[in-house]
Amino acid sequence: MSASQFATGAHAHLPLDAHKDYILAIAIIALTDLLSAWTLFSSAAGSSSSTAVNMAQSALDEVTAASALDRSPSTFRRFVSRDASAQFPAVPGRYHLYVSYACPWACRCLAFLKLKGLEHAISVTAVKPIFERTKETDDHMGWVFPSTADEEPGAEPDPINGAKSVRELYEIASTNYTGRPSVPILWDKQLKTVVNNESSEIIRMLNTEFNDIAENPGLDLYPAHLRASIDQINELVYSAINSGVYQCGFAKKQEPYDEAVTKLFEALDKCEEILGKQRYLCGNQLTEADIRLFVTLIRFDEIPGISSTVNIEHNKKSYYSDPSTNPYGIIPIGSNIDYNAPHDRERFGAV
């Protein structure tokens, strides 16, 4: 099954009814993740005879013999704190966020950065959308920076470390890093290290720890009174949708694929059911749960700023770059959705 066949199937499955904006958003996120998985898969397949590299080549290394995706935990799990005496205090100008616009996990961090009004305090650099060789000495493929500012619109050379690749950043931070050289990375310019490379934790830090310097300190995307409900939705969305699409994309046997894809569409239906009754996943206010689901999408005019975290051209280039999954190099013409069109979600009231 090819990515484009899946795309057709996904859209065919989706009822284009009154809440189509949200559901299309969900579908595109699912496809984004799925195609990302395909890209990772194919990059690994392409380098199967490579010189030994002392780090995980790609997410394919995380597929078990039974064909299930067993994702290794992110390695750097330190926390920025609002406490001025902490090892990583939340001071303006000290941290840098490395992202790929093609990566949904990185884009959720970008979304938080924009929504909280932290662009003046935390700088951002995006890599090129297509994996390239990260070293001359082996054939590991990964995220790289352009060498000039105009080489790849939306991506920039690394202004902090002058690194050629994300792999190089991990090598600066640790001499024995063996995980995948992934984005997002929250980088400490002062100690020249990765503070954290786990997006679910980076978004929590951005939500609370920088409030003294955030332009929108009052925006709480993980409010205490909704935490139980957010946690519950996150669990469903993560396992069945965010990670679920990887399970589909990485399946090497029919059975795990069937299981994952069924779970995925059940979860999409569940989200649709919830959003048929209320404006947001956890009630009448935007929360982390919505961002985690939307991720790469530009959608509602109520949340200006998010549009700049989406770069469809990078997404398309990245996902359709690999000849083994897209032998004819066809780049999709879409998406042709006008995200600025009225969405009609006001009917549920609230913000």
Ligand SMILES: N[C@@H](CCC(=O)N[C@@H](CS)C(=O)NCC(=O)O)C(=O)O
């Ligand atoms: N747990 C990480 C996962 C991030 C992740 O998987 N990023 C992918 C891109 S979508 C990546 O950078 N992969 C690089 C590689 O496999 O070499 C998070 O959520 O922050």
